Amino acid sequence: MEWKRRKDDESGSTSRRGSRSHSPLHLSHTHSVRRGDRISEVQRKPIKPYDQNIFKVYCADHTYSTLKLRMDASVEEIITNAAGKLCLGEDLVLCEVKSNGERVVFQENDLCITTGLSINGALFVAPREHLDALTPLPEQEGPGAGTFNKIELLSSRDIAYHLTLYDWELFSCLHEYELIYLVFGRHHFSAITANLDVFLRRFNEIQYWVITEMCLTQPLSKRVQLLRKFIKIAAYCKEFQNLNSFFAIVMGLSNIAVSRFSQTWEKVPNKFKKMFAEFEMSMDPSRNHRSYRLAVAKMQPPIIPFMPLLMKDMTFTHEGNKTHFDGLVNFEKMHMIAQTSRTVRFCKSKPLSIEVTPSMKNAHDVKNYVRNLKVIDNQRVLTQMSHKLEPRRS
Incomplete structure (x- = not known):
């Protein structure tokens, strides 16, 4: 059983966790533990809409742009910023490519794009007609040796x-x-x-x-x-x-x-x-x-x-x-x-x-x-x- 996130207007998106090297989420959280014989309190700041979110968006050729946007950035805002840095054309879509090659296209009203990615998922932006050309990054395969x-x-x-x-x-x-x-x-x-x-x-x-x-x-x-x-x-x-x-x-x-x-x-x-x-x-x-x-x-x-x-x-x-x-x-x-x-x-x-x-x-x-x-x-x-x-x- 894998938990899958329910999209805003349709079933079937993804799972969770903090970030990977290919799609990092850098947020300022503090962690503190009181000293003593027992753990009594753990402090961590909740993620807020205005928190700065640093993440990567890839092209079909696996080149990427690092963006720094608010956590509540819209799909359109992410596409616009990525397109400007990657010199892409129009009619672009934002898409998650999972490690198994599955593609999930984000809708205009989707939020929490980065935190909603699957464990090894990566964000891609591409023309709609080129979606089939998107392939997983090598690092999305996961580790080659156990621990x-x-x-x-x-x-x-x-x-x-x-x-x-x-x-x-x-x-x-x-x-x-x-x-x-x-x-x-x-x-x-x-x-x-x-x-x-x-x-x-x-x-x-x-x-x-x-x-x-x-x-x-x-x-x-x-x-x-x-x-x-x-x-x-x-x-x-x-x-x-x-x-x-x-x-x-x-x-x-x-x-x-x-x-x-x-x-x-x-x-x-x-x-x-x-x-x-x-x-x-x-x-x-x-x-x-x-x-x-x-x-x-x-x-x-x-x-x-x-x-x-x-x-x-x-x-x-x-x-x-x-x-x-x-x-x-x-x-x-x-x-x-x-x-x-x-x-x-x-x-x-x-x-x-x-x-x-x-x-x-x-x-x-x-x-x-x-x-x-x-x-x-x-x-x-x-x-x-x-x-x-x-x-x-x-």
Whole structure:
């Protein structure tokens, strides 16, 4: 399952995360952590419409222009600035080219262009008739080698701790109204959803990180160790009530490119297989994700919720119910929308407080690692790599 952003007036755009070298997003955010035995507060400035956004826009020949515009810059403004610097003609369109070659053309009323890109997506501007000539950049393919040796040196708890710390920063920055803007259409409100975009893309990034590392680890014995490691990290995320990363890791391990590693799974100790089976049960979508909802109902904040499910709830509420009946507001629908918004507010109503163990080593290295994950987000490539590592048994 990959979270896909719903475009303002049609289904099917992309996923999220902070930027890559080919489409960087440079925003001024501050991060501070109080000293002491427990982490009590993380500060990060939310992305605002007037924040300066530095990013690259490419041509068909992969030359590019670096633009510096406000976060709420329109599609027309981006095209005009890029065309002036790249000396392009008229009738231009702005397009995202994903790592798998898929192209998504932006509409005039689209906002949050850069934060709404897929993990390895890149922005292109080109004449409409030349769209078919746009191809992914070489760096969009993702890493060519895994980081097994680095992951093995880091404690599972430390990785989960810093994943949670970063997720909490991102989650704390988004406002519950952003869910409404994204589902109802940002152009109706002239509002950005950049903080929600980044948080949702982070879910996809962690999911693909798990798949990427598993598919880039060639020795069977190391793949078994890595699989155990990810299950342990997921367990700690669940303990920290970081349900967003917990589900992302579990879904990464459930991806066909990883789940088909029969030789790898056979060598995993039964203790970990049983633990993972319980994790998958908590993800059971039957009866409207009843298992997950019952578990969350017993939790107290701070909670980092499984955001794609909240987005699904709000989307279904919006699309399955009319906003007006005979010119009158459908208050029942508004109450359901408000309930989802209140859930977001409730989850972050208390500051994050996770005990820092004395054994936590290399904190700076762990922090840098989890905030700069390099992934392959092309499912076809990952599946091919998987079959090469463990060919289908005849």
